[in-house]
Amino acid sequence: MKLVTAIVKPFALEDVRGALEHLGVLGLTVGEVRGHGRQKGHTEIYRGAEYSVDYVPKVRIETVVDDEVADTVVDAVVEASRTGRIGDGKIWVQPVETIVRVRTGERGSDAV
Amino acid sequence: MNAGDTAWVLVSAALVMVMTPGLAFFYGGMTRSKSVLNMLMMSTVCLAVVSVLWALYGYSWAFGNDVGGGLIGGGEFAGLADTVGAMVGVGSDSAPWPGTDALPAPAFVMFQLMFAVITPALISGAVADRTKFWGWTAFVVLWVTIVYFPVAHWVFAFDGFTGPDNVGGWIANTLKAEDFAGGTAVHINAGAAALALAIVLGKRRGWPREPMRPHNLPFVLLGMALLWFGWFGFNAGSALSAGDLAATAFTNTMLATATALIGWLLVEQFRDGHPTTLGAASGAVAGLVAITPACGFVQPVGALAIGLIAGAVCALAVGLKFRFGLDDSLDVVGVHLVGGIVGTLLIGFVGDNSVNSAAAGDNGLFYGGGLVQLGRQALAAGAVLLYSFVVALVLGYLITVTIGFRIDEENEATGIDETEHAETAYDFSSLGSRALAGASRPATPATREPVGESR
Numbered sequence: 001m002k003l004v005t006a007i008v009k010p011f012a013l014e015d016v017r018g019a020l021e022h023l024g025v026l027g028l029t030v031g032e033v034r035g036h037g038r039q040k041g042h043t044e045i046y047r048g049a050e051y052s053v054d055y056v057p058k059v060r061i062e063t064v065v066d067d068e069v070a071d072t073v074v075d076a077v078v079e080a081s082r083t084g085r086i087g088d089g090k091i092w093v094q095p096v097e098t099i100v101r102v103r104t105g106e107r108g109s110d111a112v
Numbered sequence: 113m114n115a116g117d118t119a120w121v122l123v124s125a126a127l128v129m130v131m132t133p134g135l136a137f138f139y140g141g142m143t144r145s146k147s148v149l150n151m152l153m154m155s156t157v158c159l160a161v162v163s164v165l166w167a168l169y170g171y172s173w174a175f176g177n178d179v180g181g182g183l184i185g186g187g188e189f190a191g192l193a194d195t196v197g198a199m200v201g202v203g204s205d206s207a208p209w210p211g212t213d214a215l216p217a218p219a220f221v222m223f224q225l226m227f228a229v230i231t232p233a234l235i236s237g238a239v240a241d242r243t244k245f246w247g248w249t250a251f252v253v254l255w256v257t258i259v260y261f262p263v264a265h266w267v268f269a270f271d272g273f274t275g276p277d278n279v280g281g282w283i284a285n286t287l288k289a290e291d292f293a294g295g296t297a298v299h300i301n302a303g304a305a306a307l308a309l310a311i312v313l314g315k316r317r318g319w320p321r322e323p324m325r326p327h328n329l330p331f332v333l334l335g336m337a338l339l340w341f342g343w344f345g346f347n348a349g350s351a352l353s354a355g356d357l358a359a360t361a362f363t364n365t366m367l368a369t370a371t372a373l374i375g376w377l378l379v380e381q382f383r384d385g386h387p388t389t390l391g392a393a394s395g396a397v398a399g400l401v402a403i404t405p406a407c408g409f410v411q412p413v414g415a416l417a418i419g420l421i422a423g424a425v426c427a428l429a430v431g432l433k434f435r436f437g438l439d440d441s442l443d444v445v446g447v448h449l450v451g452g453i454v455g456t457l458l459i460g461f462v463g464d465n466s467v468n469s470a471a472a473g474d475n476g477l478f479y480g481g482g483l484v485q486l487g488r489q490a491l492a493a494g495a496v497l498l499y500s501f502v503v504a505l506v507l508g509y510l511i512t513v514t515i516g517f518r519i520d521e522e523n524e525a526t527g528i529d530e531t532e533h534a535e536t537a538y539d540f541s542s543l544g545s546r547a548l549a550g551a552s553r554p555a556t557p558a559t560r561e562p563v564g565e566s567r
């Protein structure tokens with residue numbers, strides 16, 4: 001199993017969710033987060049004074065999927081969230097040792 | 113007594129009153145969220161403290177019969193003695209005192225009280241985030257006593273106004289500088305004190321390295337709206353009559369504020385590439401400040417010009433604090449001192465005595481009056497600026513070495529709302545927030561003994 005973590009622009013959330021649903025991905029965890037990549041933050045201006053805002057609002061989407069669909073899921077997230085402009089985000093994939101459904105105690109792929 | 117005039121002055125007093133909480137929101141929105149309550153409180157305490165002082169001796173020192181060469185009024189109205197049932201009005205040889213348009217003295221007392229309240233509150237914007245509440249309150253008590261009450265006498269007390277033999281202040285009667293509603297007594301006065309206190313208190317921790325962005329721009333705009341609304345009472349009420357002069361002052365107030373807002377936004381668009389909300393609110397206030405001294409002495413076209421110039425000049429002036437390394441937190445100097453000076457001096461150019469039959473000065477340069485009036489305006493502005501700056505500087509250091517004026521560094525980092533007032537404005541907690549109801553609930557249960565057991 002793989003944990004797919006995507007940091008994307010907040011407005012892309014619904015498109016990503018739709019794409020994952022289309023692929024049959026059942027579970028998602030979503031959080032509002034802040035951060036920056038290599039382009040750093042953005043600039044705001046108050047009474048002529050510029051302030052750089054280092055941490056830009058993003059959403060973090062996490063889902064655990066079976067190994068064989070992980071690449072497809074990543075492609076779908078990229079497809080759904082890409083604008084081609086700076087700040088589109090990052091996706092990373094990590095191996096997951098096990099997963100447990102709390103209600104039933106099922107483990108592994110059955111619990112996904 | 114004229115019932116219409118009396119009603120207008122009473123309503124104006126109420127309008128001016130709402131400017132102080134309006135100012136509190138204007139400033140409060142510009143601070144960080146950890147300082148907003150302290151900002152609101154610095155204005156709110158002025159409403160209480162200055163009202164009491166005004167009744168005890170402030171009104172008397174401002175409008176009592178002169179006892180010191182036009183510098184300060186006497187004590188005959190202390191405790192507001194001889195005001196209930198008395199009248200004020202313009203007395204002269206030709207018109208018996210009080211004139212037909214006289215006002216009940218308490219209406220005038222309350223109207224002028226509101227000016228005394230908001231003036232020190234204006235200063236608070238320069239010292240946001242770092243001032244001990246009681247240190248600030250002590251400053252307000254001392255500053256209004258030593259600076260505002262006498263300066264109000266200089267500028268606002270006219271010979272014969274509060275009694276047939278009453279002698280007023282030197283700027284109004286001897287110098288004959290024109291200040292319709294308080295460009296010198298209110299705005300230059302407060303702005304100069306703000307400059308002094310910004311020097312005394314020093315920079316905020318982290319300024320200008322850390323961003324100290326306004327936490328609530330809608331508050332700022334709401335505050336601006338209340339200020340603008342109340343300012344009609346401030347300026348048009350200063351006619352002290354419900355007539356054409358009040359209507360002219362009202363019109364000029366509206367027009368100058370409009371052009372100032374536009375002027376500020378244009379500067380921002382060309383300089384920064386964006387017209388901002390804070391710029392719109394700041395431009396409006398700059399226009400209100402600048403038209404205040406002039407609103408009863410200029411034609412509408414003059415008001416349009418004053419607003420546009422003030423909006424643009426103040427927008428450029430607020431950037432200077434970074435150059436001088438002076439942390440005037442919310443730009444009181446850039447808006448009130450600079451705006452007040454712009455409006456006071458421009459009377460020397462666009463003042464037109466045909467607007468105001470009671471105008472004591474000469475026409476401005478553009479209305480055939482030469483440079484005489486400009487010189488008087490500059491002298492009045494300079495005198496108030498210098499006096500307020502020096503006294504505020506001395507008072508500031510005095511408070512610093514006695515009861516302390518600035519909060520310590522740790523409290524500043526934590527947030528002045530929490531450390532000075534034991535309150536925070538906003539509760540954003542959503543995960544397991546737990547109210548500490550009363551002292552019996554331990555803050556950290558694990559390290560405290562069980563409730564009810566003896567120690």
